[in-house]
Amino acid sequence: MLRLKSHLTKRVGYTIRCISSAPPVSPTNPESVCIIGSGPSGFYTLKYLLSHPSPPKIVDLVDSSRVPFGLIRTGVAPDHGDVKNAQSEFTQIIEGGNGSTGVRFLGGVAVGEGERVKLSDVEDHYDAVVLCHGASLSNELNLPAYKPDGSKVEAPPVVRPGFREVVERKGGEGLSITVIGGGNVSLDLARVFAKGRRGILGESEVRDEEIKEMAEWGVGTIGLYNRRGAYQTAFTTKEFRDIYKMAKAGKTALRVDLEDIERSSNKESLEEMEGNRPMTRLIKLITQVAEDDGVKKGEGTQISVKYLRSPSEIHTDEEGNMMSVRFELQELSGEKGAQRAVGTGVFEDVQTDVLVSSMGYKASPLDQRLPFEGGRYKHERGHVEGRVFAAGWCKRGPKGIVGTNITDARETVGRIYEGTETERGEVGGDFVDFLEKEGVEYSTWEGWQRVDEVERDEDRLREGQARNKIKDEDEIRRVAMGR
Template sequence: MPYVVTRSCCADASCVLACPVNCIHPAPGEPGFATAEMLYVDPLTCVDCGACTTACPVDALKPHTALSSAELPFLELNATYYKENPHADRTPMYVVPRQRVLPAGELSVAVVGAGPAGLFAADELLRHPGVRATVYDRLPTPYGLARAGVAPDHQDTKQVTQLFRTIESQPGFSYRLGVEVGTHLTHADLLREHHAVVYAVGAATDKRLGIEGEDLRGSASATDFVAWYNGHPDRAHDAYDLDTERAVVIGNGNVALDVARILTADPDVLARTDISDRALAALRASKVREVVLLGRRGPAQAAFTLPELLALAAIEDVDVSVEGWPDDLDPAATEKTRLLSRLAARTPVEGRRRIVLRFLTSPVRLTGDTSVRALEVTATALHTDEDGSVRALPTGGTQVLETGLVLRSVGYRARPVPGLPFDEAGATVPHEGGRVEPGVYVAGWIKRGPTGFIGTNKTCAHESVESLLDDFAAGRLARPVRGGAGTTTAAPGVTALEVDALGLDAWRAIDRAERAAGEAQGRPRVKFTDTESLRRAAQAVPASRG
């Protein structure tokens, strides 16, 4: 009875290390680890011990006899990986984390950003005795995109926060939440207070299309839309006009699929999740019946992952159709094209909401007086360059799609970090192995760009922390000036650690209050969606406690 990975998992390798027979790949150090869409269990060598299920923080592993009908395709998917990627070496893997013998004296590190990258960086640091990690974030709540980016109908994925709670419970860990670097304190302040600073601030903005009409009302970024339905304090009180039968999402990555699912989901099902109450009310009144996802290139180049496509195909009360299939594309070319070809052959059911995966189509311009009324698109054809890359070129002629909501989902982009160099082309901070300079390091999307999955940040953080510890051991880090953190211009004489920061106990008070409100409604939690209510929930805890 082999176990099966049943979706895009967090890929943090916990299950790999737990497996006694090394049957889960790609493993750390192997080609594809941290870039593969998911991990895979070899059905021929799995010994049915169940150790992987205990280690997995998001319950992605199941015995094959417990798979639902929607999960059955993952059985073949796991097996196919080993047919195409044989692993001759079956030596059981035993990985013992390296523990540093650090120079005398406590090492204090500031981690800026409380999302997965920042928390994995803190975890890597705290594996070594004598290290203190203080995690800063401008929001009153931690977990970044794990809290405000994962779709509310993906509650299993959000179980990774259990792992984060374990990390934040370690000795030497503390939070300084609700503190923004660049506003309340500076990069220099952090360096005075700590031996080193790790920036794990992610990619907070989205890429633009650069087409006419992009700034009309009804045109927005999928990034902001996701933040809206997840109750992010920055966007929770936005308003979207859903009084339109068709919505268009430009892009076809996993975020685009998330948006399409939420727009077409049964509101009664969403009401059992942690979706924002404001968004739920808007979706209950929504007139959206069709969501079209536009991809400039073809099905073979689609950006979404196969597990997310399988999840979409398994939805029972929403039609999923495919348009724009290249004449020369073999449906059996890949697992992804095989599934897309089966979706293309489906017969629509009258009266259902519909998601259309439309390929070989590029946006031209948005039209309307003050609000979006239509999107003009053009067909494209694929061109392969000498280096093998595939581009989509317009073929001429246009078509008009009537719509009142257009969401661009063409990628994230990081903002410059005050005091650090910035590569405008790649929207990352230049570094070597995570080291910007001795004492300053980066991890996560600000380091490598918006690629990978939640667990990818673990490997990324490990590399950066190794560089930091190398510098500390070599004496390249300046000693902090205790109590010498800089002052803010708004509050002279207030140290960086006293800037109305919320600590771990405050976050736990918020978490308890949200969960209690959710329990009363049969939901995982009811989120507080503005800074004032979040701080009120934490008022019983002294603000400066960690």
């Protein structure tokens, strides 16, 4: 088993300064654990390892990014400061510790096939490895494109829901954006552009130049298109209520067609809603919006949510520029809980300048030998195989909110302490020694603290702004490495 080397505290920067005595080690009580990924699932896994009656002596958080927090930092909408407050909770987890476990953050260390560090290298140095790397591959939207004469052309660029990517596509008053996908990310996109047109992003993390561009731009319409019905809605009540409040205040317009809700209300969907309180609340709110004529008349960006429509092709002008998207109306088919959308043969064309794909993500395995199916690892309550475990999106699929990772991580940590059918065997020394021997550069928690200090420097901030993030990766590396 791995024994803590006293010189590591000084050299790498543990978040504690002493190691107390621990209970006797058994095959089910790991002394060393590596968590690959420092997003919500990684930090909640760390939390439950630290709070276990027999915590490990060492836990390392390894991430390909120089900075921690995963999608809390990079994927949460820049105006959602309440969600980003999870960073404070995660900081307390790693800095508060438990008085007996050494915790390290090792940033800038990519693990996987094709990388300098392989998963097998990590396994060689820990009693347990927990994969918390999330789902970084987007589901692609591949549509044929046609010119007015019917000739097929290369499809215009379809962008992902990165705000800067959309901003750079095309300017001009009345810009029309069509979003394929109806999850929380789609609502985030609509909300930020609606706020941007009104110039009310001052307290957000959006940069000054981006705020200026969005205000000058004036996005006219944003349509969010869902393949299935209202009862299969992917976004949450909270996110939708935020936009509804904006519309009630006259800061944007919001539309849901009652006809779409009626077409969604088949017997199977109504049965799916029975006993499902969150969905009942959401359908009530969606129906309320559909019946509220007042919110359809708000000024600024016109946001519409459409159901039972699937994109089939793109229409361009003679130069190949985006003109419209053709949708096929859908109907639901199948049993309760297993309904799918099928085409009706009825089509409608929607004029658009920018097409955004927001169809979710899928994971890819760090090692092809691991059991993997349907965009996630095959596992038994978090145990993948050998000394490898998983938590978060790569375990359950890309669904749920930040808090969903709590029970997920707790289950995986509990499974770690149950042991495995095979002996873990001896581990081969300290992982940092391995990184230095291989010439792999890594940053530490102290490096993140330097980045954090720069981003929160008052000289960088607007009034009311909490953070102005460093966007350039080379600059992040320079600051994190203290250069």
